[in-house]
Ligand SMILES: Nc1nc2c(ncn2[C@@H]2O[C@H](COP(=O)(O)OP(=O)(O)O)[C@@H](O)[C@H]2O)c(=O)[nH]1
């Protein structure tokens with residue numbers, strides 16, 4: 001294949017609800033461009049894009065697939081992104097390396113949830129978008145409703161470039177109000193370009209005028225021209241549409257049947273003539289804010305946005321040439337590993353088809369294999385630049401489960417397989433929790449995790465089980481308490497002796513150190529000699545005060561006492577969870593000239609601390625998350641009453657175009673399977689994000705339950 005220059009490349013992400021026809025549209029584009037000779041079909045499981053076995057099983061895209069087509073002497077790189085929200089990672093990666101989104105709308109259903117959710121991503125990333133109304137050949141297709149829906153959901157910048165003369169069985173012609181022509185497909189699938197028939201003239205003129213105005217609106221000169229002439233010619237309109245597209249001032253609508261290959265060429269024409277070039281949008285910025293201009297004459301910089309593990313090949317790394325050009329055999333520097341990588345083979349990829357390339361220019365998308373240490377999100381540079389691109393930002397995980405190999409002997413294999421799966425889909429997050437003694441996997445939803453299970457079962461031959469992930473509770477105290485403990489042991493020769501008196505109180509960073517405690521009618525005054533503030537690995541603090549006077553305990557025993565206390569902090573007296581937010585004042589004790597040693601004081605410290613802890617109004621704390629639910633207004637009531645059952649606190653509400661945004665704090669313990677519940681409450685029309693906020697005390701009934709469960713567990717063991 002020829003080497004394409006920056007001004008001959010267009011990068012597109014196909015987005016849209018599952019089932020709208022993205023993969024079918026991709027297949028049709030490959031056919032039109034001649035890359036394939038026969039079109040595959042989702043139902044026959046032979047498309048170029050959905051080539052993974054899991055995609056055949058689910059008849060749904062799971063991975064994003066990078067594809068390309070040559071058209072009008074340009075190269076269109078397009079990425080077929082999965083539509084389901086659980087696989088949003090593939091879309092987010094793709095949007096990061098493409099200039100334009102093509103959103104496919106299923107004309108039998110109008111705007112669906114997935115499209116709405118994806119539209120918000122496009123808006124947040126400021127992506128130009130082209131709309132495609134697909135499945136117009138379907139007997140349930142409804143063009144008017146789809147248009148109405150789309151305008152209601154995406155605003156009045158949605159503008160018709162094409163409309164169908166009729167839909168359903170009889171769909172065979174489209175009126176193009178930019179070209180002011182009619183396209184008609186004959187029985188053999190060939191397209192004829194015809195004059196607009198008289199019967200369509202009025203409608204076509206109306207849409208044409210709307211398009212002219214929408215095009216003119218994006219540029220002052222065009223606006224002036226429009227006022228002068230009362231109209232614009234095709235080139236002028238195209239110039240306006242081009243600007244409108246780039247600035248999200250216009251979202252043009254095209255009409256297709258991906259199944260029957262109708263309307264495909266016209267979209268490819270439009271993409272090649274009117275969609276922004278890789279260097280036409282704002283320059284990319286690296287982590288230091290340095291602008292990286294997409295220009296082949298600049299130093300070479302590649303950004304790896306995707307890894308795919310392929311049979312016989314190993315890891316295939318997909319990159320975008322952010323600047324400069326890359327030539328087969330180049331040695332580039334991995335900015336994150338600081339090692340050299342030789343790009344001995346360069347490819348362009350269309351699903352499982354690969355073609356070798358000798359050179360790729362700024363703006364192009366390619367793939368490399370057999371690199372040593374390079375992974376997704378890495379930057380590969382020539383010697384003369386040190387820019388470094390930031391990691392792609394995915395939505396935070398919202399589903400959490402513990403994972404366990406059914407056969408213990410598979411544990412190691414499971415670890416390795418998971419590492420590989422995470423490489424391919426970075427929206428899975430893996431964590432071994434020492435605290436909970438569980439391997440915890442986070443994902444975007446239950447469907448996402450069930451897909452992980454499928455991979456493990458079918459591709460790695462590992463049977464696994466998901467179990468409920470435990471909650472990382474914390475323990476703390478709410479009032480002052482004191483305790484003494486004497487550890488004394490006489491066994492044979494030398495004995496053990498250590499006695500510790502201490503006071504504990506809740507740690508409050510606003511409150512100064514306490515010097516006088518009133519406890520049970522009595523009073524304890526302490527004389528602070530020394531203080532140690534310990535930042536705990538699990539969050540929060542322990543402050544340790546040495547208040548020993550008159551040398552009643554030798555200074556060298558104080559670390560032993562702290563060790564004893566830390567043991568209890570790591571294994572809280574209530575439920576064995578980590579403790580936090582405590583001040584300990586060691587103010588008295590006794591030692592023995594022969595029998596005292598570190599271990600004795602460690603035991604005494606632990607016992608005294610534990611006793612005091614239990615008297616100090618101990619409380620269990622739980623992690624609470626900031627949750628933001630976006631829900632269609634008509635489902636608001638159901639979602640709110642469900643949230644109320646989850647011990648949540650509503651923090652705020654806002655409406656935006658038919659949606660309500662609910663901000664709420666919810667304990668993690670109440671979020672179990674929330675994605676599934678929310679989905680069934682709203683028929684999949686809601687979405688949410690969650691992020692850790694803080695630890696708060698659990699209500700007393702919950703505390704009682706937790707204590708009881710812990711006791712039962714202890715008795716079992
Ligand atoms: N009638 C009709 N069916 C279509 C069309 N495009 C796709 N489909 C069917 O819709 C289903 C989903 O298509 P697919 O391309 O997998 O959608 P994706 O999930 O967006 O990738 C498949 O059964 C396709 O055969 C179309 O233009 N007309």
Ligand SMILES: [Mg+2]
Pocket residue numbers: 022023024050060061080081082083
């Ligand atoms: Mg698909």
